[in-house]
Amino acid sequence: MAQAQRRRNCNIGTGSECKEKELLLLLLLRERGRSEGQGHQQQQQRWLNRTTSLNNNAKATMATVLAMAMAMAMLLLFYSSSTSTRITTPSTTGTADEALSISDVDADAVINLDHGDPTMFEPFWKNAGDKATVIIPGWHTMSYFSDTSNLCWFLEPDFANQVRRLHRIVGNAVTHAHHIIVGVGSTQLIHALLFALSATNTRHPVSVVSAAPFYSMYPGITDFLKSGLFRWAGDATSFKVNGSSSFIEIVCSPNNPDGTLRRAVLSTEAGKLVHDLAYYWPQYTPMRGPADEDIMLFTVSKATGHAGTRIGWALVRDADIASRMVKFIEMNSIGVSKDSQVRAARILQVISDGYELPDPDSTTSFFHFSRRLLADRWQRLRRAVEESGRFSLPQFSSEFCEFTKEHTETYPAFAWLRCDDESIEDCEGFFKSMKVLTRSGRHFGAGSEYIRISMLDRARNFDLFVERIASLGLG
Numbered sequence: 001m002a003q004a005q006r007r008r009n010c011n012i013g014t015g016s017e018c019k020e021k022e023l024l025l026l027l028l029l030r031e032r033g034r035s036e037g038q039g040h041q042q043q044q045q046r047w048l049n050r051t052t053s054l055n056n057n058a059k060a061t062m063a064t065v066l067a068m069a070m071a072m073a074m075l076l077l078f079y080s081s082s083t084s085t086r087i088t089t090p091s092t093t094g095t096a097d098e099a100l101s102i103s104d105v106d107a108d109a110v111i112n113l114d115h116g117d118p119t120m121f122e123p124f125w126k127n128a129g130d131k132a133t134v135i136i137p138g139w140h141t142m143s144y145f146s147d148t149s150n151l152c153w154f155l156e157p158d159f160a161n162q163v164r165r166l167h168r169i170v171g172n173a174v175t176h177a178h179h180i181i182v183g184v185g186s187t188q189l190i191h192a193l194l195f196a197l198s199a200t201n202t203r204h205p206v207s208v209v210s211a212a213p214f215y216s217m218y219p220g221i222t223d224f225l226k227s228g229l230f231r232w233a234g235d236a237t238s239f240k241v242n243g244s245s246s247f248i249e250i251v252c253s254p255n256n257p258d259g260t261l262r263r264a265v266l267s268t269e270a271g272k273l274v275h276d277l278a279y280y281w282p283q284y285t286p287m288r289g290p291a292d293e294d295i296m297l298f299t300v301s302k303a304t305g306h307a308g309t310r311i312g313w314a315l316v317r318d319a320d321i322a323s324r325m326v327k328f329i330e331m332n333s334i335g336v337s338k339d340s341q342v343r344a345a346r347i348l349q350v351i352s353d354g355y356e357l358p359d360p361d362s363t364t365s366f367f368h369f370s371r372r373l374l375a376d377r378w379q380r381l382r383r384a385v386e387e388s389g390r391f392s393l394p395q396f397s398s399e400f401c402e403f404t405k406e407h408t409e410t411y412p413a414f415a416w417l418r419c420d421d422e423s424i425e426d427c428e429g430f431f432k433s434m435k436v437l438t439r440s441g442r443h444f445g446a447g448s449e450y451i452r453i454s455m456l457d458r459a460r461n462f463d464l465f466v467e468r469i470a471s472l473g474l475g
Contacts, residue, residue, distance in 0.1 A: 190221050259285075390419065
């Protein structure tokens with residue numbers, strides 16, 4: 001083909017010109033081949049140089065990574081050998097908390113166990129996943145009204161059904177003869193009850209009492225609005241009843257802060273009783289049968305751990321009292337969030353389903369899961385207190401639980417700790433010096449030798465607290 005091309009080129013000139021053109025063409029083709037060969041060699045050299053550079057970079061990077069890994073390993077070995085501090089986190093299976101190493105930074109951490117923030121239950125609800133998830137379309141729950149045929153017109157029907165269902169499963173309260181009044185937590189319900197139970201035709205406010213040690217919020221809830229209808233009158237055991245005076249006694253059982261079971265101290269002839277049963281659930285205390293009081297208070301916060309949902313409910317036998325409570329809530333907040341009720345209903349449903357529609361996975365049993373965590377925490381706290389030799393805790397006897405059908409102990413949501421060391425004049429101040437925030441017994445109508453400690457905080461805080469108590473041994 002090349003020769004044919006040369007002949008076509010020679011046809012346009014003489015013989016000598018043809019030879020010259022052939023020679024010129026051969027030279028051009030040879031030069032072109034040489035140039036292409038050199039270009040190929042240069043390209044190969046460039047790739048070789050680039051590959052060598054990449055290999056060198058990779059080797060340098062690998063060396064850096066290995067050096068960092070060795071440094072990290074040395075740091076871990078150093079900390080593990082230089083500190084014995086440990087923390088634990090709740091297992092999602094409800095077993096004892098798993099131990100994890102921590103750094104010396106935790107020695108300076110401030111541990112806030114003053115509030116009863118029930119974050120201990122988070123692992124269970126993380127494990128529940130989509131079962132406890134609620135999606136509310138934008139056009140749902142827009143109306144003020146839930147059920148206008150109900151005395152409590154802002155009570156969501158599904159929430160009411162789930163409340164009755166859970167009480168029936170657990171067996172801790174009679175509901176069929178009571179009205180359900182929903183509120184923004186127990187705080188609003190207590191306000192509504194104080195209004196509903198106070199006489200409006202008297203010049204003297206009704207006295208509100210509770211046996212000491214009483215819940216520290218009762219005095220503040222009663223006197224915050226400076227109402228002329230009711231006033232805080234202190235310890236029920238020292239309150240003197242006369243013929244013309246009336247009173248409201250709040251009975252918290254199991255009691256906050258000390259976990260004991262309570263009965264009314266005063267005669268009901270001259271006064272009215274409110275039973276605060278926020279902690280009457282199987283994770284805290286054995287179920288001794290359904291409560292059947294005229295007025296009973298419960299809250300999602302302590303039942304399930306969802307304090308932020310801000311939902312509580314009252315079981316009220318008397319329709320007139322229930323109506324006055326509804327009127328108070330209507331004037332106070334024009335009802336209660338329907339979105340919160342929808343979420344609370346789903347949460348209660350998940351717990352009930354875990355017992356009526358059991359899953360092979362035991363973590364679906366909320367009360368059993370929670371009880372195992374609390375039992376483990378109480379055992380570790382008691383051990384640390386005993387080792388310290390400076391403090392003491394209440395003792396509780398084992399009782400038969402109608403819910404679990406076995407003998408179980410009491411594991412309150414709070415530890416009512418006493419400083420027995422005579423050198424400690426202010427128990428709260430002593431623990432504050434250890435960077436542990438607690439609540440003094442003075443707020444509960446008791447002495448400064450007592451403090452209340454939340455048992456419901458996250459594992460990290462609780463474990464650091466136990467470590468600090470254990471480090472205070474007299475020996």
